[in-house]
Amino acid sequence: MELTVIPQPQLHPKCLPSLCLKSRVCVFHTTPNPTSPPLQASIYSLNPRILTPFIHPRNISTAALTGGDKTSTFPIDSGSRIGEVKRVTKETNVSVKINLDGSGVADSSSGIPFLDHMLDQLASHGLFDVHVKATGDIHIDDHHTNEDVALAIGTALLQALGDRKGINRFGNFSAPLDEALVHVSLDLSGRPHLSYDLDIPTQRVGTYDTQLVEHFFQSLVNTSGMTLHIRQFAGTNSHHIIEATFKAFARALRQATEYDSRRHGTIPSSKGVLSRS
Numbered sequence: 001m002e003l004t005v006i007p008q009p010q011l012h013p014k015c016l017p018s019l020c021l022k023s024r025v026c027v028f029h030t031t032p033n034p035t036s037p038p039l040q041a042s043i044y045s046l047n048p049r050i051l052t053p054f055i056h057p058r059n060i061s062t063a064a065l066t067g068g069d070k071t072s073t074f075p076i077d078s079g080s081r082i083g084e085v086k087r088v089t090k091e092t093n094v095s096v097k098i099n100l101d102g103s104g105v106a107d108s109s110s111g112i113p114f115l116d117h118m119l120d121q122l123a124s125h126g127l128f129d130v131h132v133k134a135t136g137d138i139h140i141d142d143h144h145t146n147e148d149v150a151l152a153i154g155t156a157l158l159q160a161l162g163d164r165k166g167i168n169r170f171g172n173f174s175a176p177l178d179e180a181l182v183h184v185s186l187d188l189s190g191r192p193h194l195s196y197d198l199d200i201p202t203q204r205v206g207t208y209d210t211q212l213v214e215h216f217f218q219s220l221v222n223t224s225g226m227t228l229h230i231r232q233f234a235g236t237n238s239h240h241i242i243e244a245t246f247k248a249f250a251r252a253l254r255q256a257t258e259y260d261s262r263r264h265g266t267i268p269s270s271k272g273v274l275s276r277s
Contacts, residue, residue, distance in 0.1 A: 081257075083156030091144040092136035096152040100160045100257050102129030110134040110149050112142045114208035115216075118246045119149075126250035142212060150216040154223030161257065164188060169268040171256030175248035180235030184248035187227040188256050190274050194221045195229040198245065202238040213242055217249075 080101040087094040099105075106123035108116040110132055123130040132153070136145030161167070172185035182198070194217055200210040221228050230249075235241040260268070267274055 081160040081162065083158065083160035085152045085156045085159070087148055087152045087155075089144075089148065092134060092148040094134040094136075094145075094148045094152045095132070096149070096156045097129075097131040098153065098156045098160055099129035100157075103127060105129040105131075108132040111136060111138050111145060112208060114206050115142070115146060115149065115212075118242065121243060121246040122250045122253075124250070125247050126254040128250075128254070142207075142209060143215070146212045146216055147219045150219035151223050154220040157220075157224040157226075161188065163267065164274045165267050166259045166263050166265040167268060168256050168258055168260050169274070171252035171254070173248045173251035173255065174233070175244045175251065177235075177240045177244040177247070178237070180237060180240035180244045181233040182235070182241065182244040182248050183231045183233060184245065184252045185229045186249075186252050186256055188225075188274065189227050190225040191227055192221045192223075192225050193227045194218050198230060198232045198241060199235075200238045200241055201236060205238050205242065210238055210242065213245065 080099050082097065082099045084097040085095070087096075102123075104124045104127045106120040108119040108123075108130060110116055110119070111134060116132075119130055119132055122128065130153075132149060134145055134149050136148065138145055167188065169188050170186070172183070174181060174183040194214075196214050196217065198213065200213065203210060217228060217230065220226075228249075230245060232241060232245075235244065
């Protein structure tokens with residue numbers, strides 16, 4: 001049996017030092033301070049000695065319980081801007097939860113099918129998570145339930161917005177739906193005002209009284225503290241006009257509630273405060 005020896009390359013003596021691996025591990029110690037926030041290495045520096053505070057951002061929203069003339073609030077600790085309201089009267093029992101930083105989840109059961117359809121537009125086009133559960137005296141008509149759902153949504157918006165730091169504040173959008181075209185402009189100013197100009201040609205859409213559209217937005221404006229202008233530019237179909245209105249409102253509200261990165265968390269007001277007057 002023959003053994004073949006493969007010759008090894010000869011290295012010049014000057015090359016030998018470069019093959020030596022040197023340890024570059026640096027050990028350092030810090031003394032923890034129990035009163036300071038936990039630290040982690042900065043992701044912006046290659047120097048392991050540069051440490052930055054590691055603080056998880058947290059948003060505090062509130063919930064309200066309304067019964068008669070009494071309203072109680074309690075905090076909800078979450079990562080999103082959430083408002084939750086329960087309104088109970090002799091005429092209705094309404095629960096509303098809205099997440100301004102949602103993904104468009106719609107879960108509405110008000111007992112008024114057409115109103116549920118419109119609340120679906122609010123969630124889908126505003127990218128809000130909207131949960132509405134309501135029972136009321138709809139055996140009489142839809143008026144009280146329509147009103148109290150809007151009042152509760154307005155209150156939930158008010159709570160979810162908090163001090164309104166860093167938001168755009170203003171929003172406007174024109175929504176077409178076939179032959180209908182409706183424009184909505186709004187200001188989350190804290191001052192309730194509704195300017196409403198819709199010409200809905202029929203008294204009802206399905207079983208829904210079209211007079212309740214204006215009453216819905218007036219109720220929502222009253223509790224949320226927003227200035228809201230609604231203008232119809234075109235339209236002959238009642239369903240299309242109302243649905244275009246809710247779609248335009250959803251997009252304008254989404255625009256107004258989103259954050260303006262250039263504000264760096266400041267309140268969008270020369271007065272330094274936006275509050276419900």
